[in-house]
Amino acid sequence: MELSFDRLTKHYGNKIAVDCVSATLEPGVYGLLGANGAGKTTLMRMLCAILESTSGEVLFDGQDVISMGADYRNVLGYLPQDFGYYPNYTAMEFLMYIAALKGIPKKIARQRAKQLLEEVGLSNVANKKVGTFSGGMKQRVGIAQALLNNPDILILDEPTAGLDPKERVRFRNLLSDYAGDKIVILSTHIVSDIEAIADEVLLMKKGRFVLQGTVSELIEKAKGKVWELTVLPEEARKWQKKTTVANLRHEGKQLVLRIISDTMPTPEAVTCEATLEDLYLYYFPTEEGA
Known part of the structure; x- marks a missing residue:
């Protein structure tokens, strides 16, 4: 399994948000690290085929993800930076709704939703409305929905925003366990999240990759x-x-x-x-x- 992108570029008028970046990703956890405005979210939206690139291409196992259409969406899980939810749905109802959108059979969806709510520490509030949740709890619902279809590619944009230290540890353990045979891309500017679990780090600045390597390789650069x-x-x-x-x-x-x-x-x-x-x-x- 391989996700690759070649000379991927995105312009907004005269502004270059992502500037000719390339990488080949195999199963493992990839940390996309950079300050706010570095181009991380724009890159992730292109990798999800939500945003059309100005130039360059994204390939999954050699196939263009745009032309794959629903076949690509079926292997993709995504948590956007601004996670939307329906406040009057309970956590279980919301996950069942997302599962229906993803075409997951109802019986399988209910089992999967129950399992994920347990894994993110929300099983005791499964039947409470998401609108009553704290920011960290809502974020955990978002993490659960991204995992519903057991995706081969999991893309998470600032997933630990709003999580307290204990919740962040739970999330990192969940992600490390999940990533054995999956491609996981984690975007953040919280360095400790990357340092703890990333197999490889992509350091992004002004739309470009300025460094790429393992945590130890990058630390060596600061020696x-x-x-x-x-x-x-x-x-x-x-x-x-x-x-x-x-x-x-x-x-x-x-x-x-x-x-x-x-x-x-x-x-x-x-x-x-x-x-x-x-x-x-x-x-x-x-x-x-x-």
């Missing part, structure tokens, strides 16, 4: 760019203005700054082991950096 510097509290603001400070912590009356920089910021700084978050901050020192 030698992460420093710790102990300063007096009144000096901290100066460093925050002149460089990227990933973190600061108090040690007695002093502050220890974690600085992302190509060069040693000062002879007193010491090198640190890099993380994926450090790499992210190196490429996106501010959200506006996208």
Whole structure:
């Protein structure tokens, strides 16, 4: 099984949202990482055949996904960033409705919906209206609907938005278990979600892939760019203005700054082991950096 896209591009007037990106994806979890505005959602909508590309193509096992039509939709599960729902439907009613749209037989759909509500931790509220749910609970309904047809390709756009830390761990475990023989694409700017489960990371900036590789391969790119510097509290603001400070912590009356920089910021700084978050901050020192 293979999902590939070649020189995929999307223009909106004079703006280039996705700029000639290519990749070949086989079963596993792929983390699409980038700041808001990097082009992640536009790319995912093209991969789902919801949005027509300006140029380039998306192929599933060598076939163009646009020409495949319903055959492609049958193997696809998608959670958009802005997940829509019917507030007066119960969680079970909503999943049954989505299952009907996907052409899943009623008996199979009910069994699958019950199983998924259990897996996302909503079985105890299956008969309560979705409109009464918290944001995190609604997001879990969205994750369940994307999995209803047991898709070969699962595309999730910011799936952990609104989930608390415990819910995020549950989701990551669910996804890791599911992805054994499936292609899973997870878009987020929450670095810890990617670091925990992605087999491969695609780092996207200004519509392009700037890096692609395993988590360890990408972290290696940040090696030698992460420093710790102990300063007096009144000096901290100066460093925050002149460089990227990933973190600061108090040690007695002093502050220890974690600085992302190509060069040693000062002879007193010491090198640190890099993380994926450090790499992210190196490429996106501010959200506006996208």
